[in-house]
Amino acid sequence: MFQPDDLRLYFICGTQDISNERDIVDVVKAALDAGITMFQFREKGKGTLIGKEKELLAIKLKELCRSYNVPFIVNDDVSLAIAIDADGIHVGQDDENVSHFAQQFQHKIIGLSVGNIEEYQNSDLAHVDYIGVGPMFPTSSKDDANAPVGPEMILKLREKLQDFPMVGIGGISLANYKQVMKAQANGVSVISAIAQSNDIKTTVHQFLQ
Secondary structure: OOOHHHHOEEEEEOHHHOOOOOOHHHHHHHHHHHOOOEEEEOOOOOOOOOHHHHHHHHHHHHHHHHHOOOOEEEEOOHHHHHHOOOOEEEEOOOOOOHHHHHHHHOOOEEEEEEOOHHHHHOOOOOOOOEEEEOOOOOOOOOOOOOOOOOOHHHHHHHHHHOOOOEEEEOOOOOOOHHHHHHOOOOEEEEOHHHHOOOOHHHHHHHHHO
16 A cells, blocks of 8 residues: 655666666666665656567566565556556656546555645645645756746645645756755655665665655
8 A cells, every 4th residue: 555655765767767778677677676666667758669669678677666666656547557556656647647546546545746726726636645736946857847946836735735645846956955845745756866876775765864
């Protein structure tokens, strides 16, 4: 079952986030070894895998995560998440409405991106386990990222949502993650800070401190 502590260090990654000389399975394994608490497979952008190739990689990464008892989440691709029996799904405001697939994700984790108060007011959180709030800071990992809302957005949402699980996302690095945690996030989600790290073990340990 999902616990808010699962969000403590949430690694998001796809082949587009890995430099050419590295293998995504090796990167994710190193992150799992070092102690990430949740993983999201986000395969989006130019030149990324599709179809059977994407599915086979997702299965490999899911099995790897399960061997570490770390939840494996699929970004946006509902049919893939169902097909491979992922631990959950994360969708954005422009993706499929949660109510359309919630019945197929009973006893699974459902995450939703919420960038501001207006999006919160327009979101039905009845079937949602956690929200990803952001972008916290400017980010280069997502081509379609909105303007940063800053850690103060978590504080604003806390006033409305009390202890609802929230994870900060977008542009989070070792230089700024403490600002997000001070704003009462349950954790931080990172892409390039881990995916591009030359020493994943040390990077993860520093985040977990």
